[in-house]
Amino acid sequence: MATGSVLKVGVVGGTGYTGVELLRLLVNHPQAELEVITSRGDAGTAVADMFPSLRGRTDLVFSEPDVARLAQCDVVFFATPHNVAMRMMPELMEAGVRVVDLSADFRLRDHELWSEWYGEPHACPELLAEAVYGLPEVNREKMRDARLVACAGCYPTSIQLGYLPLLENGWIKPDQLIANSASGASGAGKGAKVAMLLAEAGESYKAYGASGHRHLPEIEQGLADIAGGPVKATFVPHLIPMIRGIHSTLYGQLVEGAPSLEEVQAAYEARYANEPFVDVMPLGSHPETRFVKGANTCRIALHQPRGENVIVVLSVIDNLVKGASGQAVQAMNIMFGLNEDAGLSVVPLAP
Amino acid sequence: MATGSVLKVGVVGGTGYTGVELLRLLVNHPQAELEVITSRGDAGTAVADMFPSLRGRTDLVFSEPDVARLAQCDVVFFATPHNVAMRMMPELMEAGVRVVDLSADFRLRDHELWSEWYGEPHACPELLAEAVYGLPEVNREKMRDARLVACAGCYPTSIQLGYLPLLENGWIKPDQLIANSASGASGAGKGAKVAMLLAEAGESYKAYGASGHRHLPEIEQGLADIAGGPVKATFVPHLIPMIRGIHSTLYGQLVEGAPSLEEVQAAYEARYANEPFVDVMPLGSHPETRFVKGANTCRIALHQPRGENVIVVLSVIDNLVKGASGQAVQAMNIMFGLNEDAGLSVVPLAP
């Protein structure tokens, strides 16, 4: 992309948390100009009326979804629930728009697996083969020329980045992975659900989906790609009484002949040395979700309890940034040849 | 104990969270009368001045620890950090007082193991053999006549009650246990630590002690007793941005020939059928820590993701009640032949 030029950006479904988070990042992006933001339910409402945090930062007004108008953008983000992007995708592809989809519609390559977990047929299986899974640390090269990037999900990002060097090197048993994750309440979205009221979800902690969660097939597909062979993972997500952040505690059984913890640490540091958004903390660290609040960073630390055969990886992200909208902006930057951290220099809020 | 008579109770170290929690329970106990409560640092302060929640409920004043005065009690609770109870214990035993120790001093039978984790010699190894580990669901009979009960710790209680029927029946591999636990901030006590400030610990989530935590030897000792043989556990505790509650997510590898999930569920229900403070929830449930807030109950639920060989047990307690002071009152009730739920009928606060 020519230096100094500015991308025209559209956002479909901007009224949810990933939508407003995209706006937070894009209004400070030096090479992106938000042109259109749609909402079926709130068309006509000024963005800053719905999100007063954006007063003075944008004059945009939500409009009805309109493919013709979106088609004039260079890039369109889908910040929608599943089952929306896949219905509009063929027209947008035909119009030559490049798309970054934050939803789950194009993450699984196997449309039958998608149907199994989402309970309905996939509306656009013909584009699944072309969609590039948007985890830059794994797929950066493929993303450069992609027409359609399906951003990695929040839990899957924290888990894949945490396990990656161990699996790439074959140092843990791929069929005994246990990913114990926990997320803040914003991960449940902005829908009005009793279970997510402050008076219900505050001052409490629980697991959910312990018998099976929709993110599992994405996790296993991604980990299998990394491992170069089949994996089996147990994944139990939990709800933390706070707003932002995901913490994954990942357990692996070291194989015979696995290197020492110090060597594993060195391998993590080497693998991520050039990754702008992955931080391997010193051995013995305990990353806290607040260390990445508002930022596009994943921080990782390693432990080997009692020096024995279980290795524990701690991995934190902000679910709305590296787990969603920041990852999406990073994807856009890669697709259009911009600096990968353009618009993503936000420092975490502390305290 | 004769009907209608009332126990004279002493509390050593009543200014911390387990101390005030003991008071909350004891002021409503029909057969216990708090006679003396000590504090080295706050002697002379009225209890209700330090804890205004107790205004109008007690006229007690903190006094200097004084064995002679404690010796006049029927039962003395230690709500102290480790390394206090074991120094006063010989004199109290000699005086014929029965003791419920909430600290870690007498939980491990092996004093060398204690020294290894607590970094100093054990001051009273001669009483370790006599001390009864205070987990009523395992040791009720031994507790009845005990002079010294060492109450089970908070994390260990949630973990042992969660794994118990699986281990008793030999249905999971005892050397591959993974206990992923999380606690509210009151578990860290009332000491003034920067890391526990609201502005630090609020709105964030982290693991701690991931390379090894002091509760591990207690957990493994207790689980080995239950299993009837050696166990190996990986235990990673986490800090939840809330005040009360512990949630343990327990992973087990089912052995060949293990029964179906429904049969395991039935075994859990049978094992705990007569336990007044353990609630096995229906299959598929997700116990939330708020379901036990303020109450002496442990609630448990089972999951078997995809019907495969990993079983997941979810176990919640209030760390200050079933994980500390409620368990201690339950111990007293057992030791003195009272109704086991005397003083423990508090209903969880909801919302």
Add this chain to the structure above:
Amino acid sequence: MATGSVLKVGVVGGTGYTGVELLRLLVNHPQAELEVITSRGDAGTAVADMFPSLRGRTDLVFSEPDVARLAQCDVVFFATPHNVAMRMMPELMEAGVRVVDLSADFRLRDHELWSEWYGEPHACPELLAEAVYGLPEVNREKMRDARLVACAGCYPTSIQLGYLPLLENGWIKPDQLIANSASGASGAGKGAKVAMLLAEAGESYKAYGASGHRHLPEIEQGLADIAGGPVKATFVPHLIPMIRGIHSTLYGQLVEGAPSLEEVQAAYEARYANEPFVDVMPLGSHPETRFVKGANTCRIALHQPRGENVIVVLSVIDNLVKGASGQAVQAMNIMFGLNEDAGLSVVPLAP
């Protein structure tokens, strides 16, 4: 009421927060037996399935509202939104049931004022004159024989108890009252509203209804009764990012000749000396909402900044207990001649 006999109790609308709070208190009430609990939307659901905190404490099942069944109770509580109790009241009165209404239906004596604030005609104006406003510290005697008690609201309780001795003695200007109050999120009820999601209401603080709030006419009616003449109050409520508790900061302009702060303090202590649920803290105290969490107590403290003509009263209650369900049980105890604190001995949860 005869010693040892037990009241048959019905609850209409038990699925909200005041409903479950009534249950928490009533299951431990020595002289009340919950016979029927209704819910139009959840009839057939076991109470303990909706509120797992009550597992093991009640076998009740929500049933359809049925006047015939309610008519067999000694007392019926309405834990409903406004506009429900007033529709069922004539039939219940005719059946001879005594009623404690937690809703706003019978709090205002002036049905036109009610209509003005609630936007619809009052359905049962003929019973307004008979209804007794349920603030025991003001109306205890009238409540003893009342058929229908309209419990004081949450904000109004904290404000009336705070101002009461000052207004009874004519020591502050009745037309310049400023009540700045703040409530936890449970005050907004259990309805699924986006604004009350943890991700919206957490980690934030706001005023609401600053131009006029429905509780204002109740506040002014009650304060006028206390003052024995008209009052004018400015009332601004705020939302605190927590679950339980109301804190009112009350400003009064002392009249010429008002006594010293110490004399005012003495008057407060005297006025409330025999009140089981009002605690006047020492001068200079700052009551915290947690000092009453889960308990039926109102704690009050006085300040006179710089010794000048403004007096500041701080008043805290638990909005679900003294602000709703505890007050209702207290009303029942008064109406039926029971000990006023029967079922209300819960000690506040601390921490």
Add this chain to the structure above:
Amino acid sequence: MATGSVLKVGVVGGTGYTGVELLRLLVNHPQAELEVITSRGDAGTAVADMFPSLRGRTDLVFSEPDVARLAQCDVVFFATPHNVAMRMMPELMEAGVRVVDLSADFRLRDHELWSEWYGEPHACPELLAEAVYGLPEVNREKMRDARLVACAGCYPTSIQLGYLPLLENGWIKPDQLIANSASGASGAGKGAKVAMLLAEAGESYKAYGASGHRHLPEIEQGLADIAGGPVKATFVPHLIPMIRGIHSTLYGQLVEGAPSLEEVQAAYEARYANEPFVDVMPLGSHPETRFVKGANTCRIALHQPRGENVIVVLSVIDNLVKGASGQAVQAMNIMFGLNEDAGLSVVPLAP
């Protein structure tokens, strides 16, 4: 200042919350380079080790306070408790360094008043006359050439900006001001105090300093400057169970002949039209503290309950940004002729 040149910046006392907040803003400031950051207690510690949120963003190491080294900076910020800046100030002034003091040392012009509230003599009264009170919306012109700017405090900023147009126009009685404010826990600083533990300050709400708070003389001095005559204010601060944000609810008695609410609103909008960091929201709005989380903005809204003579102003800021470190960066920008919003374009975090 010449375009493109970069200021050399020093920070004294960078280990507290205002310190790390300065760092968050300065690492993204296009025309400032942090050269030195001092800490008496943590000299030798890498900044990113103390604040992992800054890993990868700064290589600075805390150093001992050293005037010679600070003297080489263009500007030095004091992010210290009171009683530090006033001891180092004379030397720095002599060295020709310009200073932005975030502490309370130079806010009050009257050193006896300072002594009265801070309990010790002022160490540097000779510089008080020269110090410019750093509230840009009032003192911008004086700040341009100031050697020493004493940044307005957190509560005082929210209160002064809220009352400003009303007092400038003489529309409210200046001797009957009531400022009811509330702050998140970060306002209490990073010191290890029991009262600020999550388990103490969480899930609770309280007033503090209700009989008199150190911010009151600053508030009254500032409001008197604005009003052009003496004022009398009652100020009661409160602690909110959250991390960031201040909310002030300001009550004023309208004078006879005061204009309509719509005219007052228009006056507010006009007064702040060119202020980059003050946002007057539409009539009837309720600004929430989260609308400014992380940003240097003050948002204000007006209410006139029942159209009578009390006006209510709601005013929110982030206590660590517009209430401290953002205001300090704004001051630096003004003092050195930079764009006033350089480094301050952060969008509030939502949700």
